[in-house]
Amino acid sequence: MTDIVSPLPGTFYHKPDPNSAPFKSAGDTVAVGDTIGLIEVMKTFIEVKAEAEGTFADYVAPDASPVSAGDVLAKMG
Amino acid sequence: MAFKVVKPGLSTTIQDLGRPGYFHLGIPEGGAMDRFAMRVANMLVGNDEAEAGLEAVFMGPELSFEDDTLVAVTGGEMPILVDGEPRESWTSFVVKAGQVLSFGFLKSGARIYIAFGGGIATPSALGSRSTYPIGALGGVEGRAIAAGDVIPVGKATDMTERSLDKALLAPVETPVSLRVLPDLYWHRLTPASQAQFFADEWTVAPEADRMGYRFRGGAPMEFVARDQPFGAGSDPSNIVDGCYSYGSIQVPGGQEPIVLHRDAVSGGGYFTLGAVISADMDLIGQLQPNTKVRFVEVTMEQALAARTARRERLDKIRAALG
Numbered sequence: 001m002t003d004i005v006s007p008l009p010g011t012f013y014h015k016p017d018p019n020s021a022p023f024k025s026a027g028d029t030v031a032v033g034d035t036i037g038l039i040e041v042m043k044t045f046i047e048v049k050a051e052a053e054g055t056f057a058d059y060v061a062p063d064a065s066p067v068s069a070g071d072v073l074a075k076m077g
Numbered sequence: 078m079a080f081k082v083v084k085p086g087l088s089t090t091i092q093d094l095g096r097p098g099y100f101h102l103g104i105p106e107g108g109a110m111d112r113f114a115m116r117v118a119n120m121l122v123g124n125d126e127a128e129a130g131l132e133a134v135f136m137g138p139e140l141s142f143e144d145d146t147l148v149a150v151t152g153g154e155m156p157i158l159v160d161g162e163p164r165e166s167w168t169s170f171v172v173k174a175g176q177v178l179s180f181g182f183l184k185s186g187a188r189i190y191i192a193f194g195g196g197i198a199t200p201s202a203l204g205s206r207s208t209y210p211i212g213a214l215g216g217v218e219g220r221a222i223a224a225g226d227v228i229p230v231g232k233a234t235d236m237t238e239r240s241l242d243k244a245l246l247a248p249v250e251t252p253v254s255l256r257v258l259p260d261l262y263w264h265r266l267t268p269a270s271q272a273q274f275f276a277d278e279w280t281v282a283p284e285a286d287r288m289g290y291r292f293r294g295g296a297p298m299e300f301v302a303r304d305q306p307f308g309a310g311s312d313p314s315n316i317v318d319g320c321y322s323y324g325s326i327q328v329p330g331g332q333e334p335i336v337l338h339r340d341a342v343s344g345g346g347y348f349t350l351g352a353v354i355s356a357d358m359d360l361i362g363q364l365q366p367n368t369k370v371r372f373v374e375v376t377m378e379q380a381l382a383a384r385t386a387r388r389e390r391l392d393k394i395r396a397a398l399g
Contacts, residue, residue, distance in 0.1 A: 008087060008182075009366050042284065
């Protein structure tokens, strides 16, 4: 299992906007550089990108939840 | 002397102690959000305290050095790496030509300050190198640093490595207390609402930035009923336009207090219930989103005593690093 961790503190979102599907679902293929979520901080949305390839397992941090730098956001198989 | 920006971080800006003297024209003082940390970083590399360095918020940059440079990192706690090898914070160290300075994940605080022996030597604008992005003033072309920028550094006077005894730093308490002096428009709140503001626990909102720190989680405010005067907006939180000081707390709609910080506007049409005292403003610059905060009422005498205590702490550090 590979952890995808938050590079900075803020609010974590699974979706690009409230009406869209999450960036990734369990079983999806993840390539290096794929966006898996957004962090909102200082009125800016920062894309969280995968740094390793693999298969998406699940989100760990809930949608729209506060996170700190280094928190695990999602797991890959 | 220069260094190259490999990765800029989230929003890394050149800052010094700011450009006072133009606030009445709407140009904010600017400068480091945690001026204490900026001053100490400069002392650690043998600079004048007013030299410019880098302020990085939440994420550190990655910098490649063209010449041997004395560097110090202060402020928030973030692992410091030179070619992947750890270095101490609040301590100066030489980065050799060709080496890369980078950072791990933020552990506490919000902003780190990087000082360079000789100081950053970008052009000064209105007496300061501080970056004010909205006004496109100072810094590199008036903006945050970007990958590929080559930032000039002045000639260092000495390369002596120094370390600060961390016992000289003020302890950070949780929940954080921010001391407030009520001001001109305090009477606009009902006595119950005044008491509630100090009783409630507030949380730093993710929108908090160099212009203002927004807080939420407390009760909405209640205003003393009045007919709005000519020139004021219709909401009870509106006033006839007034001046805002550094640290003043405006509450649009009586909902979420915003503490105005280094890059804030100088006036407007929202009432301000008071101001965070100058001694606590650096502390705000180190608050992460979702941090719990309480506001504590103080008198002018207490505010001045806190300012004196803060100055004495800086004097002790100057003596220790001199």
